[in-house]
Amino acid sequence: MNVIAEQAGYQALLANAPTPEQLARTVPLAPFSPEAVALVDGLSAVLMRSPHSRTYPELVALGYWMRKANLERLRQDLERRRGDALLVPRGVAFHIAPGNVDTIFVYSWFLSLLSGNSNIVRLSSKPSPQAEVLVEAIGTLLARPEHAAIAARTLLLRYAPDDRVTARLSAVCDVRVIWGGDNTVKQIRSVSLAPTASEVAFSNKYSLALLHAQRWLASDDKDKEALATAFYNDAYWFDQMACSSPRMVLWLGSDAEGRAAAADFWPRVEAVIAAKHARLADIDYVNKLLAQDGLAIEHGGQIMAAASNDLARTWLAAPALHVQHHCGAGLFFECALSDLDALRPLLNRTVQTLSYTGVTREELRALVTAAPLAGIDRMVPFGHALDFGPVWDGYDLPRVFMREISIG
Template sequence: MKCLIPNVENWQSHFEVLVKLPFLKMFDDRVIHFLNDLSKQILTNKRMRQYPELMATGFWLRKGHIQKLKGDFRKRLNGGLILPRGVVFHIAPSNVDSIFLYSWVLSLLAGNSNIIRLSTRQDEQLLVLLELIERTLANEEYSELKKRNMVVSYPHDDEITKMFSNQCHVRVIWGGDATIKGVRAIPLKPIATELVFADRFSSVVLSAEQVLRAGDADFEQLIHHFYNDAFWFQQMACSSPRMVTWIGGMEQVDQAQSRLWKAVQEKLEQQKHSISAALHMTRLSTAYYYGAQAETDTVTVADSSSPLRIEMNDLNKNIREVHCGGGIFLEMAFASLAELASIFNEKDQTLTYYGFNKNELAALVMKLQGRGIDRIVPVGQALDFHEIWDGYHLLTYFTREIDLR
């Protein structure tokens, strides 16, 4: 096993000290200053500029936003006595491993000590991010934070995971269903709790009428936001839209589709967007699989730099689960927003929207009558992390409330 932060060879000693240290207070000034310094490191680093998704993270970490989180949480507490949970063990996903930063930051703000396990497959942007975190933590001002946090990387090893699980008070698992089942087989201490962020599926709903009505400036902004939602992280983030749903009459939908996809293609060319040869082949084989399904009407095969569209008449579990990312879009059209409720189930996470008001969307949620859709946000905010994620208010789960009467 390798300890990435802090960069020490004897990680066992650091771990043994970490689990015995007293916890910090919530929204400790040192934590807020550290996050603000890390934000500056990210936003001013030249290498980071090629990773807009991490630049967005830099803005999220700014002191002004953290102070807003603090104020909102204080209102939620309403004077209650709140303490940290203790030690939090975060297991990051291998496909979007930088997501660990968000749960770690919220756990830090709650006053907890943290252990973060990363995959051994680390891409360049993650390595740059880790370098900036290590550099910021090296400041003497943050020595107490450095003692209370560690980032490790190791292959799947139940014994190491068991060791960390035995010492934590909260275990956070980001990953596929198989990963979660495997980790859940490793017991926690009886007083510990667990948060899981499993495989999810996300969609976008577009009003065909409003897409056609949009003026040039508004339409250009829509395309920019759609591009960010769908193509950052190669569509592998759980909140990236994989299904594009249209609301409107048949003729309206046809015209709106033509306008949108032509503009998306131009945006991809402008951004010089590309995918690897391996992902292109996976995308093609997935498209052929879709083409063999009774639920598929049309497959529009595209080159590696173009969206690959699959027109559907229905969905099933397999169609959702074989989606490989890389710019494949399932498409369906409905006459009304209310009809959209029929395609959602408990695996659905984020619904981005364009051309609808909150009352219309709230009525859609009430028609679900159960699980399905945890987030409804405008197009362009699919990847915006929020302290409420997958139905959890994370600051609440990372703390414990004392019953003081």
């Protein structure tokens, strides 16, 4: 840690990092500048080639997302959506990364970087081998002369919760992006921003999985095995702690149809868990047991048998989120839905992602267009719940990171 950073109360993670005040005086780059694209594509190449990175599926997914071909698609999509609007970078973006999804800070930082901004990124202090792999790779790249322009516009740091440090960083930013739980959002929001700055917050969210019971039972074994693996990837990559990982499984059909389909579905998922998943922490197993017992006592949920403690299921007589009883780590609440309209009473602004199989896009689109939904920001097929996109929680992030100049 350099002396300046130590005196400031934060740990700068990159050598020769600029101060927050230096970032505020630095001229932004053009959106999708050659310098920004070169760094993002360079990190993609490192992650895709590194044997160490390939031990973490989320890092492979990140590397794939950062490929130059995908960056060009992002640029074209931005051009299409902005039309004739004249968009410029906001200036400095301050990102507060979550502790439960190690790669979010890169997605947030790079979308802002590609928008032309300088960036301050606060990483979680929670130990994470994935985050350390990323920081090391980023530091190596930014030390190269060809990436000097990005290094001069990047401050990656860590610090223990400290409103004084947050206030200093917030004072120089033009947009603040908070990724974290409700408590984190409330705490950061207590620290004021410059009057001209804006803010976007991503708080606690809850996600669902939807399967059509009869169509599941009619599927062939090859498709079922692939879908079970896709569901596992959605739910278990971050031990079910990602906001977009399904916590409730809904079976479209009668209760009997749902139970029959579930009896075929879960053993296939358990086989994938047994083959791929590392053992959870002891406290996770205890928390799941307490959550299931509490739900059964208070609401009459039926605890279902499972092959191992890595999967815990509770069948509900009536659909309800029961957010306060959920602890992640492979715990699933389960229920039958008579039809898609029965989904509506479940929805509120805390519901983020609906991952689905056996239901068509047209059926889901008809649900959305028939009457406004109180919740759900995205609907994706199984296997894509964790896919990051430029539109997240209903926010168009490139537009968040840019401002529009109108000329009359």
